[in-house]
Amino acid sequence: MLSEAARTQLSQTLGDRLSLSKSDLALHGRSETHFPTLPPDAVAYPETAEEVSAIMRTCSAHGVPVIGWGTGTGLEGHTSAVRGGVSVDFSRMNKVLDIHSEDMDVVIQPGVTREQLNEELRATGLFFPVDPGANASLGGMASTRASGTTAVRYGTMRDNVRGLEVVLADGRIIRTGTRARKSSAGYDLTSLFVGSEGTLGLITELTLRVHGIPEATSAAVCAFDTISGAVDAVIATIQMGIPMARIEFLDAASVAACNARDGAEMPVMPHLMIEFHGSERAVAEDAARFGEIAEEFGAQGYAWSTQPEERRRLWDMRHNAYYAILASRPGATALVTDVCVPISRLAQAVEETVADIADSSIPGPILGHAGDGNFHAILLVEPDNAAELQAAKALSGRMVERALNMGGTATGEHGVGMGKLDYMAREHGAAWDVMSTLKRGLDPDGLMNPGKLVRQN
Template sequence: MPGLPQTVTDALAALLGRRFSQAPSDLDIHGRNETHFAPAPPDAVAYPRTTEEVAAILRICAPAGVPVTAWGAGTSLEGHALAIRGGVCVDFSQMDKVLEIFPQDMLVRIQPGLTREALNTELRTTGLMFPVDPGANASLGGMAATRASGTTAVRYGTMRDNVLGLEVVLADGRVIRTGTMARKSSAGYDLTGLFVGAEGTLGLITELTLRLHGQPEAISAAVCAFPAMGPAVEAVIATIQSGIPMARIEFVDTATVAAFNAEARAAMPQRPHLLVEFHGSEAGVAEQAARFGEIARDFGAGAFQWAARPEDRSRLWKMRHEAYWSILRLRPGATAWVTDVCVPISRLAEAVEETAAEIAASPIPGPILGHVGDGNFHAVLLVAPEDGAEVAAAKRLAANMAERALRLGGTVTGEHGIGMGKLDYMEREHGAGWDVMGQIKRALDPANLLNPGKMVRPDGA
């Protein structure tokens, strides 16, 4: 729609004052994304501080048919937060409070703009932690909306497993609560599960109740090199099947190792590596590490570099978390097409090796890395944005990765989500289930105002 109706502009300005902005700099910031999607600035940005203000924003926008898109930290990779039909961007950065900690229940109630790092800073003195770690310092509301996971999912699960309840504002301004503080329930539909992963298309999350975990007594991390990609992935499969309770088990290929060495002066051998971490008691961690070492050596692993001190572990995982930026700097001026898939663990080696072979035969580089402990891996396809042949190659590689994952019994995205980047694969993965998603969308948002153009069919059906 061509800008906001004046009545909407006036009403939002009266509601929020200076926390309602149409400044070009604000619109520009909220129209950007981390990867290759074209900028899509909203018509205005709203910065609410309470659930009541979020509800009021929707009650103002809905009658006028103004689209509303939520914004957390802007770190999503499939264009989730882009206001591709204009309207109002609701930025939750000023709703960033820890509302209440329940140490005995190992729960916390928070606002959606709080980041995962800020939450864990608040929890340091409690002996508890929130373990879901997608790498980026994402907002927890955004992590719930995209059903995020990350390096620790192999042990602690994803956001789906760690969100007990939500407060959500619907498209018409109604406020609902889902879930309770109880660890389980068989009362009615699982509305919490419905909104976790809905990418802001069904409602705006304004409060979360999260499951916490105890800080482990002992932590140990290590890296080890393998002669080739296949043996490294096979070692992961054998480790998972043996029942070793890994906290993290990450894979990086030779190209990613080159990025680590260039960026962090890591001095890692130019071979595929696994990065692992163990949590537990002193004795338990030692036993887990020894058992993993035996498996890894069976698959040709070289010497382990251990990181037992907190500063060494932090350095290791900082390097892994910043892999995307390190890889980008391998090819200055390139745009990244970042894609992820997830397959059953038994098909992981096949999926990774086929993908690597296809990238090697293409005209573009595409380092591979991933949270392979749960079958999830990523390719960062580096493209000269003005080169049509390279862009076409990236599209082809990404599409083939998705098709390969489906053929092997997996999913087109393990954690990045659908956004607008993977809409084309929804029917292939879900069949008639995609139509059911459209029916749910129409029931809760009949005018298709919440994050339109994402998740369901382009016409909203």
């Protein structure tokens, strides 16, 4: 509970930017997936790092939990207030502070979204490539070490964050990293905070690597008789050194859902969606070479285009696939998984998962980032149906066990939050205890986003 004394101090810092509105609390306690609404006791809207520091000092003094909030697009209950406390909403810290075109980096506040950043970068000929689909805040994306459709070429947030400003649990403001392209000076604290899910501190500024907008872009789509054929085509393409910017996989059930929502007419078969970046000649050659490889593995209806409207329609459909799948079972919510395996094991992992889902009572269309070995099953359950939720959790648990046995991970990009907490010991062993040791060193009272990522104090 937020004490009267803590509330008074926070109000002195923030004025009317401390919200106790029931609708505001509910918004900041909800999840995009199956987790119940767990609202905070208050929502703070800071505008500077100094205000975030003051919030942390007050909360630390009164034992109040603190949860960072970007846009609320996380899928593993990352922003749920499991012990109440204060949700720190960064939507007012949404400025692009500096663009260094010559050095190809930018400095931004955490509330800037990826679409906002790319809009501001457009005139410079640069763009920020990490694309998780949702128009997420970049502070949240760094906190969860997000990636998405373009990671096969441009990497994840881990690869594109050069430095951070972070407010610690005791209110100290620190900087990690520099704008230099490399450093061997001390511990890599930037990498420590990227992916820490707000359990070690709150990010108040980011220095990001940006990239040149490619001269030309082509996108392609093709169907396959089998999942293994599609995945084998991906592996062969990677081994041939063809530089893909995106290569996405959808199973037949996902294709059917996209057809229904978007009015597409794709054959209800496994599909690959591909994009190439480069010069006009290069993207044409890459698209043609991929078509030859895909044909060897049974591709059907291969077609590619450089027309912006056709590419936009294709990727809009892919980005909205989650909502298309939800709509395929009206009223359903979802337990969303995102295991990742070495790509040589991807076909086996997907085929075994498809068979496992088929033997259950739960619908579970599958899609993913084939070039990374990362795939998602959208396990559709009725809200408040305990039996279905239990069956979905069992399916997810078997997916994780399968991935770990193949040398993979429980989560490729969504993060741990609450949803993958039970698998951390199996994946990391004694290293999970080391994470808890780091957590206690920076947050001895366990106030930073409690109930997520690490073993509890």
